Amino acid sequence: MSDKLRVDRRGFLARGLAAGSTVLLGGCEDLSDQPWVRRALNSAETLTRVTQQALLSPQALAREYAEADLSKEFKANGSTNPDDAGYKTHAANGFADWKLTVGGLVEQKLELTLAELRAMPSRTQITRHDCVEGWSCIGKWKGVPLGALLEKARLKPDARYIVFYCADDLGETGTEEGKYYESVGLADAFHEQTISPTR
Amino acid sequence: MEQREVIYRHSSAVRLTHWVNALVLLVLLMSGLQIFNAHPALYLGAKSDFDSPVLAMRPMQQGDKVYGVTTVLGLDFDTTGVLGLAGDAGSGYDVRGFPWWATLPGQRNLAIGRRWHFFFAWLFLLNGLAYLLWSLGSGHFRRDLAPSGKELKHIGASISEHARLKFPKGEEAKSYNVLQKLAYLSVALILLPLMLLTGLAMSPGMDAAFPVLLDMFGGRQSARTIHFISASFIVIFVVVHLVMVLISGVWNNLRSMITGRYVIEPAGERP
Numbered sequence: 273m274s275d276k277l278r279v280d281r282r283g284f285l286a287r288g289l290a291a292g293s294t295v296l297l298g299g300c301e302d303l304s305d306q307p308w309v310r311r312a313l314n315s316a317e318t319l320t321r322v323t324q325q326a327l328l329s330p331q332a333l334a335r336e337y338a339e340a341d342l343s344k345e346f347k348a349n350g351s352t353n354p355d356d357a358g359y360k361t362h363a364a365n366g367f368a369d370w371k372l373t374v375g376g377l378v379e380q381k382l383e384l385t386l387a388e389l390r391a392m393p394s395r396t397q398i399t400r401h402d403c404v405e406g407w408s409c410i411g412k413w414k415g416v417p418l419g420a421l422l423e424k425a426r427l428k429p430d431a432r433y434i435v436f437y438c439a440d441d442l443g444e445t446g447t448e449e450g451k452y453y454e455s456v457g458l459a460d461a462f463h464e465q466t467i468s469p470t471r
Numbered sequence: 472m473e474q475r476e477v478i479y480r481h482s483s484a485v486r487l488t489h490w491v492n493a494l495v496l497l498v499l500l501m502s503g504l505q506i507f508n509a510h511p512a513l514y515l516g517a518k519s520d521f522d523s524p525v526l527a528m529r530p531m532q533q534g535d536k537v538y539g540v541t542t543v544l545g546l547d548f549d550t551t552g553v554l555g556l557a558g559d560a561g562s563g564y565d566v567r568g569f570p571w572w573a574t575l576p577g578q579r580n581l582a583i584g585r586r587w588h589f590f591f592a593w594l595f596l597l598n599g600l601a602y603l604l605w606s607l608g609s610g611h612f613r614r615d616l617a618p619s620g621k622e623l624k625h626i627g628a629s630i631s632e633h634a635r636l637k638f639p640k641g642e643e644a645k646s647y648n649v650l651q652k653l654a655y656l657s658v659a660l661i662l663l664p665l666m667l668l669t670g671l672a673m674s675p676g677m678d679a680a681f682p683v684l685l686d687m688f689g690g691r692q693s694a695r696t697i698h699f700i701s702a703s704f705i706v707i708f709v710v711v712h713l714v715m716v717l718i719s720g721v722w723n724n725l726r727s728m729i730t731g732r733y734v735i736e737p738a739g740e741r742p
Binding site: 328345 | 506507509510512514517518519520521575576580581583585586587589590592593673675676677678679680682685691692695
Protein backbone atom coordinates (compact mmCIF):
# COMPACT_ATOMS: atom_id res chain seq x y z
CA MET A 273 0.00 0.00 0.00
CA SER A 274 2.70 2.43 1.04
CA ASP A 275 4.78 1.36 -1.98
CA LYS A 276 1.88 2.10 -4.24
CA LEU A 277 1.38 5.46 -2.59
CA ARG A 278 5.00 6.35 -3.05
CA VAL A 279 4.91 5.35 -6.70
CA ASP A 280 1.77 7.38 -7.16
CA ARG A 281 3.34 10.38 -5.52
CA ARG A 282 6.48 10.00 -7.60
CA GLY A 283 4.35 9.53 -10.69
CA PHE A 284 2.43 12.63 -9.76
CA LEU A 285 5.62 14.62 -9.27
CA ALA A 286 7.04 13.34 -12.52
CA ARG A 287 3.85 14.23 -14.32
CA GLY A 288 3.85 17.64 -12.69
CA LEU A 289 7.43 18.25 -13.76
CA ALA A 290 6.74 16.97 -17.24
CA ALA A 291 3.70 19.21 -17.43
CA GLY A 292 5.65 22.21 -16.14
CA SER A 293 8.56 21.72 -18.50
CA THR A 294 6.42 21.09 -21.57
CA VAL A 295 4.39 24.21 -20.86
CA LEU A 296 7.61 26.18 -20.43
CA LEU A 297 9.02 24.82 -23.64
CA GLY A 298 5.83 25.66 -25.43
CA GLY A 299 5.45 21.99 -26.28
CA CYS A 300 1.79 21.91 -25.41
CA GLU A 301 1.13 19.47 -28.25
CA ASP A 302 2.83 16.81 -26.13
CA LEU A 303 0.75 17.81 -23.16
CA SER A 304 -2.49 17.70 -25.16
CA ASP A 305 -1.60 14.16 -26.26
CA GLN A 306 -1.09 12.81 -22.73
CA PRO A 307 -4.01 10.53 -21.85
CA TRP A 308 -4.23 11.91 -18.29
CA VAL A 309 -4.39 15.48 -19.63
CA ARG A 310 -7.19 14.43 -21.98
CA ARG A 311 -9.03 12.83 -19.06
CA ALA A 312 -8.59 15.93 -16.90
CA LEU A 313 -9.76 18.25 -19.69
CA ASN A 314 -12.74 15.99 -20.40
CA SER A 315 -13.83 16.18 -16.78
CA ALA A 316 -14.75 19.83 -17.40
CA GLU A 317 -17.02 18.70 -20.25
CA THR A 318 -18.96 16.59 -17.77
CA LEU A 319 -19.17 19.52 -15.36
CA THR A 320 -20.43 21.74 -18.18
CA ARG A 321 -23.05 19.20 -19.28
CA VAL A 322 -24.34 18.64 -15.75
CA THR A 323 -24.48 22.40 -15.09
CA GLN A 324 -26.28 23.07 -18.36
CA GLN A 325 -28.81 20.33 -17.64
CA ALA A 326 -29.45 21.85 -14.22
CA LEU A 327 -29.59 25.43 -15.51
CA LEU A 328 -31.26 25.19 -18.89
CA SER A 329 -34.78 24.02 -19.45
CA PRO A 330 -34.98 21.52 -22.32
CA GLN A 331 -38.02 23.41 -23.63
CA ALA A 332 -36.23 26.76 -23.98
CA LEU A 333 -36.39 27.81 -27.63
CA ALA A 334 -33.57 29.30 -29.64
CA ARG A 335 -34.35 32.84 -30.78
CA GLU A 336 -36.31 33.02 -34.04
CA TYR A 337 -35.72 35.85 -36.51
CA ALA A 338 -37.63 37.73 -39.22
CA GLU A 339 -37.26 37.34 -42.99
CA ALA A 340 -35.36 40.64 -43.04
CA ASP A 341 -32.65 39.09 -40.84
CA LEU A 342 -31.83 36.25 -43.27
CA SER A 343 -28.16 36.00 -44.28
CA LYS A 344 -27.53 37.11 -47.85
CA GLU A 345 -25.19 34.21 -48.30
CA PHE A 346 -25.36 31.12 -46.10
CA LYS A 347 -21.84 29.83 -45.71
CA ALA A 348 -21.36 26.14 -46.39
CA ASN A 349 -18.47 24.19 -44.91
CA GLY A 350 -16.98 21.09 -46.50
CA SER A 351 -18.56 19.67 -49.65
CA THR A 352 -21.78 21.06 -51.07
CA ASN A 353 -21.77 18.46 -53.81
CA PRO A 354 -20.37 15.19 -52.39
CA ASP A 355 -18.28 13.12 -54.75
CA ASP A 356 -20.35 10.00 -54.08
CA ALA A 357 -21.85 7.81 -56.81
CA GLY A 358 -25.10 7.19 -54.92
CA TYR A 359 -25.54 10.87 -54.13
CA LYS A 360 -24.87 11.89 -57.74
CA THR A 361 -27.47 9.42 -59.04
CA HIS A 362 -30.08 10.76 -56.61
CA ALA A 363 -29.22 14.36 -57.41
CA ALA A 364 -29.58 13.69 -61.15
CA ASN A 365 -33.26 12.73 -60.80
CA GLY A 366 -34.23 15.23 -58.13
CA PHE A 367 -33.99 12.73 -55.24
CA ALA A 368 -37.23 11.06 -56.43
CA ASP A 369 -35.96 7.59 -55.41
CA TRP A 370 -34.08 8.73 -52.32
CA LYS A 371 -35.28 7.47 -48.95
CA LEU A 372 -34.51 8.59 -45.42
CA THR A 373 -33.73 5.49 -43.40
CA VAL A 374 -34.37 5.57 -39.65
CA GLY A 375 -32.85 2.43 -38.20
CA GLY A 376 -30.79 1.10 -35.31
CA LEU A 377 -32.38 0.79 -31.88
CA VAL A 378 -35.98 1.25 -33.10
CA GLU A 379 -39.08 -0.99 -32.98
CA GLN A 380 -40.18 0.10 -36.46
CA LYS A 381 -37.54 0.77 -39.10
CA LEU A 382 -38.61 3.64 -41.38
CA GLU A 383 -37.89 4.30 -45.02
CA LEU A 384 -39.46 7.55 -46.12
CA THR A 385 -39.35 9.21 -49.52
CA LEU A 386 -39.00 12.95 -49.85
CA ALA A 387 -42.69 13.15 -50.88
CA GLU A 388 -43.74 11.22 -47.77
CA LEU A 389 -41.60 13.45 -45.54
CA ARG A 390 -43.09 16.58 -47.10
CA ALA A 391 -46.64 15.22 -46.55
CA MET A 392 -46.05 15.01 -42.78
CA PRO A 393 -46.85 17.96 -40.45
CA SER A 394 -43.92 20.35 -40.59
CA ARG A 395 -42.41 23.29 -38.77
CA THR A 396 -40.96 26.38 -40.44
CA GLN A 397 -38.40 28.46 -38.60
CA ILE A 398 -35.87 31.23 -39.13
CA THR A 399 -33.02 30.55 -36.74
CA ARG A 400 -29.38 31.40 -36.29
CA HIS A 401 -26.83 28.76 -37.12
CA ASP A 402 -23.73 29.08 -34.92
CA CYS A 403 -20.83 27.23 -36.45
CA VAL A 404 -18.32 25.80 -34.00
CA GLU A 405 -15.70 27.74 -35.99
CA GLY A 406 -17.20 30.97 -34.68
CA TRP A 407 -19.34 32.45 -37.48
CA SER A 408 -23.14 32.69 -37.56
CA CYS A 409 -25.66 32.70 -40.40
CA ILE A 410 -29.42 33.12 -40.22
CA GLY A 411 -31.45 30.77 -42.41
CA LYS A 412 -34.98 29.56 -42.96
CA TRP A 413 -35.79 25.89 -42.69
CA LYS A 414 -38.93 23.82 -43.10
CA GLY A 415 -39.27 20.19 -42.12
CA VAL A 416 -40.74 17.42 -40.02
CA PRO A 417 -39.84 17.68 -36.35
CA LEU A 418 -37.25 14.99 -35.67
CA GLY A 419 -39.25 13.98 -32.57
CA ALA A 420 -42.21 13.03 -34.78
CA LEU A 421 -40.02 10.73 -36.88
CA LEU A 422 -38.56 9.15 -33.76
CA GLU A 423 -42.01 8.59 -32.29
CA LYS A 424 -43.08 6.94 -35.51
CA ALA A 425 -40.03 4.66 -35.38
CA ARG A 426 -40.53 4.02 -31.63
CA LEU A 427 -37.08 4.13 -29.98
CA LYS A 428 -36.00 1.11 -27.97
CA PRO A 429 -35.44 1.88 -24.27
CA ASP A 430 -31.66 1.63 -24.56
CA ALA A 431 -31.40 4.20 -27.38
CA ARG A 432 -29.51 7.27 -26.10
CA TYR A 433 -28.16 9.11 -29.13
CA ILE A 434 -29.35 9.88 -32.62
CA VAL A 435 -26.65 9.63 -35.28
CA PHE A 436 -26.94 11.34 -38.67
CA TYR A 437 -24.99 9.95 -41.61
CA CYS A 438 -24.03 12.15 -44.54
CA ALA A 439 -23.45 11.29 -48.17
CA ASP A 440 -20.08 13.04 -47.83
CA ASP A 441 -17.01 10.89 -47.18
CA LEU A 442 -14.83 14.03 -47.01
CA GLY A 443 -12.78 12.81 -49.92
CA GLU A 444 -11.72 9.67 -48.08
CA THR A 445 -12.09 6.10 -49.27
CA GLY A 446 -15.69 6.14 -50.37
CA THR A 447 -16.60 3.44 -47.84
CA GLU A 448 -19.72 3.60 -45.69
CA GLU A 449 -17.60 3.79 -42.52
CA GLY A 450 -15.73 6.82 -43.80
CA LYS A 451 -18.91 8.87 -44.15
CA TYR A 452 -19.15 11.99 -42.07
CA TYR A 453 -21.62 11.79 -39.20
CA GLU A 454 -22.86 13.86 -36.29
CA SER A 455 -24.86 12.89 -33.22
CA VAL A 456 -27.19 14.45 -30.65
CA GLY A 457 -28.58 13.29 -27.32
CA LEU A 458 -32.27 12.52 -26.91
CA ALA A 459 -33.11 15.84 -25.21
CA ASP A 460 -31.89 17.73 -28.28
CA ALA A 461 -33.42 15.20 -30.68
CA PHE A 462 -36.91 15.75 -29.22
CA HIS A 463 -36.50 19.54 -28.92
CA GLU A 464 -39.31 21.45 -30.61
CA GLN A 465 -36.95 23.24 -33.00
CA THR A 466 -35.03 20.12 -34.03
CA ILE A 467 -36.41 19.45 -37.46
CA SER A 468 -35.45 17.32 -40.41
CA PRO A 469 -35.44 20.02 -43.11
CA THR A 470 -36.74 19.17 -46.53
CA ARG A 471 -36.76 22.78 -47.74
CA MET B 472 16.76 59.49 8.97
CA GLU B 473 13.87 57.09 8.44
CA GLN B 474 14.46 53.35 8.53
CA ARG B 475 13.56 50.86 5.83
CA GLU B 476 10.36 49.25 6.89
CA VAL B 477 8.95 45.85 5.89
CA ILE B 478 5.19 45.65 5.67
CA TYR B 479 2.84 42.75 4.99
CA ARG B 480 1.33 43.95 1.75
CA HIS B 481 -0.64 41.11 0.13
CA SER B 482 -2.84 38.65 2.03
CA SER B 483 -2.53 34.97 1.21
CA ALA B 484 -5.95 35.06 -0.53
CA VAL B 485 -4.80 37.82 -2.90
CA ARG B 486 -1.48 36.07 -3.57
CA LEU B 487 -3.08 32.70 -4.29
CA THR B 488 -5.88 34.00 -6.52
CA HIS B 489 -3.39 36.28 -8.30
CA TRP B 490 -1.11 33.44 -9.38
CA VAL B 491 -3.96 31.07 -10.22
CA ASN B 492 -5.47 33.85 -12.32
CA ALA B 493 -2.14 34.53 -14.05
CA LEU B 494 -1.82 30.89 -15.14
CA VAL B 495 -5.52 30.53 -16.01
CA LEU B 496 -5.57 33.72 -18.12
CA LEU B 497 -2.47 32.63 -20.03
CA VAL B 498 -4.05 29.29 -20.94
CA LEU B 499 -7.39 30.96 -21.75
CA LEU B 500 -5.65 33.49 -24.01
CA MET B 501 -3.66 30.89 -25.93
CA SER B 502 -6.51 28.38 -26.27
CA GLY B 503 -8.80 31.31 -27.15
CA LEU B 504 -6.50 32.27 -30.02
CA GLN B 505 -6.60 28.63 -31.18
CA ILE B 506 -10.42 28.85 -31.26
CA PHE B 507 -10.27 32.26 -32.99
CA ASN B 508 -8.01 30.73 -35.67
CA ALA B 509 -10.82 28.38 -36.74
CA HIS B 510 -12.42 31.47 -38.31
CA PRO B 511 -10.02 34.42 -37.90
CA ALA B 512 -12.58 37.19 -38.46
CA LEU B 513 -14.92 39.25 -36.27
CA TYR B 514 -18.33 40.77 -37.01
CA LEU B 515 -21.02 42.94 -35.43
CA GLY B 516 -24.65 41.96 -34.88
CA ALA B 517 -26.42 38.62 -34.73
CA LYS B 518 -24.88 37.11 -37.87
CA SER B 519 -21.62 37.22 -39.81
CA ASP B 520 -21.55 39.64 -42.73
CA PHE B 521 -18.66 38.02 -44.56
CA ASP B 522 -18.22 41.06 -46.83
CA SER B 523 -17.54 43.50 -44.01
CA PRO B 524 -15.77 41.98 -41.03
CA VAL B 525 -14.62 44.30 -38.23
CA LEU B 526 -11.37 42.38 -38.22
CA ALA B 527 -10.06 39.66 -40.51
CA MET B 528 -6.77 37.84 -40.98
CA ARG B 529 -6.25 36.10 -44.29
CA PRO B 530 -3.72 35.30 -46.99
CA MET B 531 -3.84 37.34 -50.19
CA GLN B 532 -2.18 36.60 -53.48
CA GLN B 533 -0.55 39.40 -55.45
CA GLY B 534 1.23 38.25 -58.56
CA ASP B 535 3.31 35.28 -57.48
CA LYS B 536 3.69 36.52 -53.90
CA VAL B 537 1.45 35.60 -50.96
CA TYR B 538 0.89 38.06 -48.14
CA GLY B 539 -0.70 37.74 -44.72
CA VAL B 540 -3.18 40.59 -44.54
CA THR B 541 -4.96 41.83 -41.43
CA THR B 542 -7.99 44.00 -42.13
CA VAL B 543 -9.17 46.28 -39.33
CA LEU B 544 -12.33 48.30 -40.01
CA GLY B 545 -11.67 48.18 -43.75
CA LEU B 546 -7.97 49.09 -43.55
CA ASP B 547 -5.48 46.47 -44.76
CA PHE B 548 -2.18 45.86 -42.98
CA ASP B 549 0.63 43.61 -44.21
CA THR B 550 1.22 41.16 -41.36
CA THR B 551 2.99 38.44 -43.34
CA GLY B 552 4.74 35.91 -41.11
CA VAL B 553 2.72 36.78 -38.01
CA LEU B 554 -1.01 37.23 -38.69
CA GLY B 555 -2.94 35.66 -41.55
CA LEU B 556 0.08 33.83 -42.90
CA ALA B 557 2.72 32.19 -40.73
CA GLY B 558 6.12 30.77 -41.62
CA ASP B 559 8.39 32.01 -44.39
CA ALA B 560 9.24 31.36 -48.02
CA GLY B 561 12.07 28.99 -47.02
CA SER B 562 10.24 26.53 -44.78
CA GLY B 563 6.82 27.10 -46.32
CA TYR B 564 3.84 29.25 -45.45
CA ASP B 565 1.00 28.23 -43.20
CA VAL B 566 -2.42 29.85 -43.53
CA ARG B 567 -3.61 30.77 -40.04
CA GLY B 568 -4.72 33.76 -37.94
CA PHE B 569 -2.32 33.84 -34.99
CA PRO B 570 1.04 32.02 -35.24
CA TRP B 571 1.75 28.65 -33.57
CA TRP B 572 3.61 30.14 -30.59
CA ALA B 573 0.52 32.13 -29.57
CA THR B 574 -1.95 29.25 -29.61
CA LEU B 575 -2.69 26.19 -27.50
CA PRO B 576 -2.18 23.64 -28.90
CA GLY B 577 0.37 25.08 -31.34
CA GLN B 578 -0.95 23.09 -34.28
CA ARG B 579 -4.40 23.75 -35.61
CA ASN B 580 -6.80 21.75 -33.44
CA LEU B 581 -10.10 23.43 -32.62
CA ALA B 582 -11.49 20.50 -30.61
CA ILE B 583 -8.52 20.32 -28.23
CA GLY B 584 -8.34 24.13 -28.04
CA ARG B 585 -11.97 24.17 -26.84
CA ARG B 586 -11.24 21.48 -24.24
CA TRP B 587 -8.41 23.58 -22.79
CA HIS B 588 -10.51 26.74 -22.93
CA PHE B 589 -13.55 25.35 -21.15
CA PHE B 590 -11.57 23.48 -18.49
CA PHE B 591 -9.69 26.67 -17.61
CA ALA B 592 -12.87 28.73 -17.89
CA TRP B 593 -14.19 26.73 -14.95
CA LEU B 594 -10.99 27.41 -12.97
CA PHE B 595 -11.28 31.09 -13.95
CA LEU B 596 -14.88 31.20 -12.68
CA LEU B 597 -14.14 29.45 -9.37
CA ASN B 598 -10.96 31.46 -8.74
CA GLY B 599 -12.70 34.72 -9.67
CA LEU B 600 -15.68 33.99 -7.42
CA ALA B 601 -13.36 33.12 -4.54
CA TYR B 602 -11.49 36.40 -5.04
CA LEU B 603 -14.64 38.53 -5.31
CA LEU B 604 -16.35 36.96 -2.29
CA TRP B 605 -13.20 37.20 -0.19
CA SER B 606 -12.55 40.79 -1.28
CA LEU B 607 -16.09 41.83 -0.38
CA GLY B 608 -16.14 39.93 2.91
CA SER B 609 -12.71 40.94 4.14
CA GLY B 610 -13.07 44.59 3.17
CA HIS B 611 -10.21 44.34 0.64
CA PHE B 612 -12.28 46.27 -1.91
CA ARG B 613 -13.31 49.01 0.52
CA ARG B 614 -9.98 49.28 2.33
CA ASP B 615 -7.40 48.72 -0.41
CA LEU B 616 -9.06 49.26 -3.77
CA ALA B 617 -11.84 51.88 -3.57
CA PRO B 618 -10.31 55.25 -4.47
CA SER B 619 -11.23 58.16 -2.20
CA GLY B 620 -12.71 61.39 -3.53
CA LYS B 621 -9.47 63.17 -2.68
CA GLU B 622 -7.43 60.65 -4.65
CA LEU B 623 -9.69 61.00 -7.67
CA LYS B 624 -9.34 64.78 -7.53
CA HIS B 625 -5.55 64.52 -7.66
CA ILE B 626 -5.48 61.90 -10.38
CA GLY B 627 -3.77 64.35 -12.77
CA ALA B 628 -0.78 64.68 -10.47
CA SER B 629 -0.59 60.92 -10.09
CA ILE B 630 -0.59 60.43 -13.87
CA SER B 631 2.20 62.95 -14.34
CA GLU B 632 4.28 61.33 -11.57
CA HIS B 633 3.84 57.94 -13.22
CA ALA B 634 4.73 59.34 -16.62
CA ARG B 635 8.01 60.58 -15.10
CA LEU B 636 8.46 57.15 -13.49
CA LYS B 637 8.41 58.64 -10.00
CA PHE B 638 6.86 56.12 -7.67
CA PRO B 639 5.48 56.80 -4.19
CA LYS B 640 7.76 56.25 -1.19
CA GLY B 641 7.37 56.19 2.55
CA GLU B 642 3.87 56.35 3.96
CA GLU B 643 2.30 56.75 0.49
CA ALA B 644 3.85 53.51 -0.75
CA LYS B 645 2.01 51.52 1.90
CA SER B 646 -1.19 51.51 -0.09
CA TYR B 647 -2.03 51.30 -3.78
CA ASN B 648 -1.99 54.64 -5.58
CA VAL B 649 -5.10 55.83 -7.38
CA LEU B 650 -4.00 54.60 -10.83
CA GLN B 651 -3.33 51.13 -9.47
CA LYS B 652 -6.70 51.10 -7.74
CA LEU B 653 -8.56 52.10 -10.89
CA ALA B 654 -6.60 49.66 -13.07
CA TYR B 655 -7.14 46.70 -10.73
CA LEU B 656 -10.81 47.53 -10.19
CA SER B 657 -11.50 47.84 -13.94
CA VAL B 658 -9.90 44.48 -14.58
CA ALA B 659 -11.54 42.67 -11.66
CA LEU B 660 -15.00 44.23 -11.89
CA ILE B 661 -15.37 45.08 -15.60
CA LEU B 662 -13.04 43.26 -17.99
CA LEU B 663 -12.94 39.81 -16.36
CA PRO B 664 -16.73 39.60 -15.74
CA LEU B 665 -17.18 40.84 -19.33
CA MET B 666 -15.07 37.92 -20.55
CA LEU B 667 -17.33 35.50 -18.71
CA LEU B 668 -20.61 37.05 -19.94
CA THR B 669 -19.53 37.43 -23.58
CA GLY B 670 -18.19 33.88 -23.41
CA LEU B 671 -21.54 32.58 -22.19
CA ALA B 672 -23.33 34.65 -24.86
CA MET B 673 -21.57 32.56 -27.50
CA SER B 674 -23.16 29.34 -26.20
CA PRO B 675 -26.32 28.47 -28.19
CA GLY B 676 -27.76 26.66 -25.15
CA MET B 677 -27.20 29.62 -22.85
CA ASP B 678 -28.70 31.97 -25.46
CA ALA B 679 -31.89 29.89 -25.61
CA ALA B 680 -32.21 29.88 -21.82
CA PHE B 681 -31.14 33.50 -21.28
CA PRO B 682 -31.87 35.54 -24.45
CA VAL B 683 -30.89 38.64 -22.47
CA LEU B 684 -27.27 37.59 -23.13
CA LEU B 685 -27.83 38.31 -26.83
CA ASP B 686 -29.55 41.66 -26.23
CA MET B 687 -26.92 42.76 -23.73
CA PHE B 688 -24.15 42.66 -26.33
CA GLY B 689 -26.11 43.30 -29.53
CA GLY B 690 -26.07 39.77 -30.92
CA ARG B 691 -23.92 36.69 -30.88
CA GLN B 692 -21.29 37.98 -33.31
CA SER B 693 -21.00 41.25 -31.37
CA ALA B 694 -20.51 39.22 -28.20
CA ARG B 695 -17.66 37.34 -29.91
CA THR B 696 -16.09 40.63 -31.01
CA ILE B 697 -16.41 42.14 -27.51
CA HIS B 698 -14.88 38.94 -26.09
CA PHE B 699 -11.86 39.51 -28.36
CA ILE B 700 -11.56 43.25 -27.62
CA SER B 701 -11.93 42.71 -23.89
CA ALA B 702 -9.23 40.01 -24.03
CA SER B 703 -7.00 42.48 -25.90
CA PHE B 704 -7.48 45.05 -23.13
CA ILE B 705 -6.49 42.43 -20.57
CA VAL B 706 -3.34 41.69 -22.59
CA ILE B 707 -2.54 45.42 -22.65
CA PHE B 708 -3.16 45.61 -18.89
CA VAL B 709 -0.81 42.66 -18.27
CA VAL B 710 1.93 44.22 -20.43
CA VAL B 711 1.70 47.57 -18.57
CA HIS B 712 1.46 45.70 -15.23
CA LEU B 713 4.64 43.73 -16.00
CA VAL B 714 6.50 46.88 -17.10
CA MET B 715 5.48 48.63 -13.86
CA VAL B 716 6.56 45.59 -11.81
CA LEU B 717 9.93 45.66 -13.58
CA ILE B 718 10.65 49.36 -13.19
CA SER B 719 9.27 49.95 -9.72
CA GLY B 720 11.48 47.40 -7.94
CA VAL B 721 11.09 43.97 -9.48
CA TRP B 722 12.39 41.87 -6.52
CA ASN B 723 10.42 43.79 -3.94
CA ASN B 724 7.26 43.45 -6.03
CA LEU B 725 7.77 39.77 -6.76
CA ARG B 726 8.54 38.97 -3.12
CA SER B 727 5.46 40.80 -1.95
CA MET B 728 3.25 38.76 -4.29
CA ILE B 729 4.94 35.50 -3.19
CA THR B 730 5.55 35.96 0.56
CA GLY B 731 3.43 39.06 1.17
CA ARG B 732 6.39 41.09 2.48
CA TYR B 733 7.15 44.46 0.88
CA VAL B 734 9.94 46.86 1.70
CA ILE B 735 8.99 50.53 2.07
CA GLU B 736 11.80 52.86 1.06
CA PRO B 737 12.03 55.98 3.25
CA ALA B 738 10.37 58.97 1.66
CA GLY B 739 13.42 61.21 1.73
CA GLU B 740 15.85 58.85 0.01
CA ARG B 741 16.60 57.96 -3.56
CA PRO B 742 16.46 54.23 -4.30
